[in-house]
Amino acid sequence: MTIDGASFIQGMALLGAGLAAIGMIGTGLGQGMAAGQAALSVGRNPEAESKIRSMMIVGQAIAESAALYCLVIAILLIFVAG
Numbered sequence: 001m002t003i004d005g006a007s008f009i010q011g012m013a014l015l016g017a018g019l020a021a022i023g024m025i026g027t028g029l030g031q032g033m034a035a036g037q038a039a040l041s042v043g044r045n046p047e048a049e050s051k052i053r054s055m056m057i058v059g060q061a062i063a064e065s066a067a068l069y070c071l072v073i074a075i076l077l078i079f080v081a082g
Contacts, residue, residue, distance in 0.1 A: 013081035020077065023070035031060050 038056040042049045 009081065013077045016081075017074040017077040020070050020074040024067045027063050027067035027070070030063050034059055034063070 034056055038052050041052050045052075
């Protein structure tokens with residue numbers, strides 16, 4: 001069985017896209033943990049709900065940007081390099 005250069009490059013690009021997609025798992029876990037901790041904090045101190053919510057939204061927006069970068073890299077590897 002011989003593998004030509006084009007199929008090898010396409011295979012490696014798809015493997016890289018899968019590895020880039022793994023980065024989105026960490027983002028989802030981190031955002032879930034942040035939301036859980038924010039809910040616990042509001043339960044302990046209901047007066048600080050607006051401050052906790054705004055800090056959580058900013059933190060999750062920053063974390064979501066990492067997932068979007070992973071998604072863009074995966075899409076580029078699938079459609080451009082493949």
